[in-house]
Ligand SMILES: [Zn+2]
């Protein structure tokens with residue numbers, strides 16, 4: 403184990419530009435592994451724990467990525483004439499071409515002589531982040547050596563492959579060793595699409611090493627989460643839940659919605675350790691049943707979960723009838739469900755997928771299973787992008803339902819704040835607002851209707867009164883006139899006696 407004191411000193415140097423006078427953390431002995439970041443006072447949910455800046459950063463340049471991005475500012479460039487005119491083999495924008503950072507990258511790569519400097523080569527571009535370690539100060543390089551490195555058989559492949567792309571690649575053992583070590587540290591602690599170090603479903607088109615964050619240990623229910631400042635690429639780490647003084651700050655190196663077995667395998671293979679957190683020690687994963695499958699006995703309604711054994715192929719137990727199943731037996735059910743749901747997901751019709759998830763899938767796979775959770779996440783993503791084949795009403799109802807479902811899973815797992823949670827809550831808030839507005843609009847419509855109806859009723863009453871009055875007047879007139887006279891309005895005829903008198 404590298405001494406926490408030395409790590410602290412080197413981190414202090416790295417963080418000098420923005421380290422708080424009274425930081426809320428220190429490097430201490432960890433209960434999880436070796437050393438970690440420990441809270442020096444109690445932290446409230448949402449509070450900033452620390453900021454970190456990238457010691458190394460560069461384009462990830464995975465083969466499938468577009469390579470027309472600037473190697474300095476990482477911004478996308480037009481897809482023609484984006485390579486450096488000096489022949490260093492790196493893409494660079496016209497602004498950054500004049501910057502000190504590119505001058506140093508350019509000199510280094512030109513001296514190595516790229517085979518085809520005008521052609522964007524993902525291997526060369528990807529190596530830049532690693533090669534930049536060569537020009538760091540001694541303290542900065544020491545800091546890289548302070549970080550955990552999974553020195554497995556593969557960590558030398560990247561530099562070995564890159565060497566083939568240059569005419570004069572260095573042969574100096576010391577330089578090669580620095581680069582290989584940097585690759586291993588990046589793979590263990592860095593951000594990169596391939597290493598999947600994400601707690602927020604973010605994808606990275608760059609690879610980067612944040613040294614203080616690199617010391618933060620893993621927990622499958624992390625108590626911290628991070629976001630990035632867009633302009634600087636600096637990282638802000640916040641408390642996901644209240645963290646008491648003396649507690650270790652943790653993050654997650656795996657996806658949140660994967661079952662115990664898949665997380666174990668990933669952590670073992672990619673990060674070289676076995677997690678013993680509270681979630682990993684609980685076959686039900688805190689009652690979230692992310693791996694849960696139905697019992698093979700069709701008369702039993704119980705859920706089946708994998709045993710905690712540390713084995714890649716554990717036995718599974720039904721929590722109800724206690725029946726044991728082999729891993730292979732349960733994988734058959736899982737594979738069938740995954741296949742069926744993925745087929746619907748790939749069918750291009752969002753409406754079909756939503757109907758399937760709402761009405762069919764729970765007959766063969768529990769809604770808590772990660773395949774269902776993943777499918778719902780992808781539905782939300784597709785709704786976010788728009789242009790789907792479903793009515794606005796279906797889209798709104800689905801958004802509301804799935805956001806609630808997923809936050810419910812997060813609550814079950816005991817997960818606090820994260821970028822994902824705030825995105826879901828934001829969608830929920832908007833959807834609930836829309837709903838409230840619709841209800842208010844409806845109520846207003848009803849109110850207006852009632853008002854109109856009241857007015858109409860009043861008018862009816864008035865009319866009735868008028869009619870009644872007219873009728874009464876007519877009746878009165880009729881009783882005043884002698885019987886037989888047709889018109890009550892004409893003057894009465896002279897009495898017959900008068901005629902006789904005349
Ligand atoms: Zn640029």
Ligand SMILES: [Zn+2]
Nearest residue numbers: 486488490508
């Ligand atoms: Zn150049």
Ligand SMILES: [Zn+2]
Nearest residue numbers: 622677679682
């Ligand atoms: Zn764990």
Ligand SMILES: [Zn+2]
Nearest residue numbers: 697702720723
């Ligand atoms: Zn059972």
